[in-house]
Amino acid sequence: MNRYAALLRGIMPTNPNMKNEKLRAVFEGLGFEKVATLLSSGNVVFHSADTDMPELEARVQEALKAELGIPGGTIIRSYEELRKLIDTDPFPGLTHCRETYLTATFLKQAPPKLTHELLKHSEPGVRIVGYDEAARVVLSVIDNRDPRTPNFMAWMEKTYSKEITTRTWLTVQKTVKKLEA
The missing domain is CATH 3.30.70 (Alpha-Beta Plaits)
Structure with missing residues (x-):
């Protein structure tokens, strides 16, 4: 399993759709494992067998927009990076x-x-x-x-x-x- 950090743009913890539990649910719904949030500023760590980071970014961003109405950007970096x-x-x-x-x-x-x-x-x-x-x-x-x-x-x-x-x-x-x- 590969370890990744998703750095989400435009997350405001005061917005009910941007709460950590909702962010985690989106990532878990995408089939990622060991999903955890860090602080309240759009930092999500997860494990995935996928290795195509641009594809991961697109999938996450599409799900965030569809499920929570979050239009911001998603940047993913691997643990190794x-x-x-x-x-x-x-x-x-x-x-x-x-x-x-x-x-x-x-x-x-x-x-x-x-x-x-x-x-x-x-x-x-x-x-x-x-x-x-x-x-x-x-x-x-x-x-x-x-x-x-x-x-x-x-x-x-x-x-x-x-x-x-x-x-x-x-x-x-x-x-x-x-x-x-």
Whole structure:
């Protein structure tokens, strides 16, 4: 069995159709095993014999829309991709805290000019740490000490499409631990 994490876009726990138990039910209805949710932000881990991740993404998204009316996007990463990402230690010496968020923005597809576009980004309060090609993820540090919120996510959507989703580095680490349990 293969281990996967589905990172769902646009999940709001206050919406009754987006509750963890309903999300789990959709995944279980698709025949996935060891389905579990993590936090209340659209993180679902599961086991499946399937290996075609784009097909898995399409199946999950179709079921979420049909059964719960959730139109957002679904990005799936394998346990191996996420484990390797964590093992690279992309934020050496940095700590996720209230003042500094360590973030991972997952892209559904890797754009051909990703590195060039990333180098163009110069918004104050955001530092691009790098891009992990295998996991298709942009790694960044967001400085929250300035009361003005950086508009990094809007820039990412404009540059790379809305087929992205961002998680804190702590959430990525918790997701991998959940997959290892």
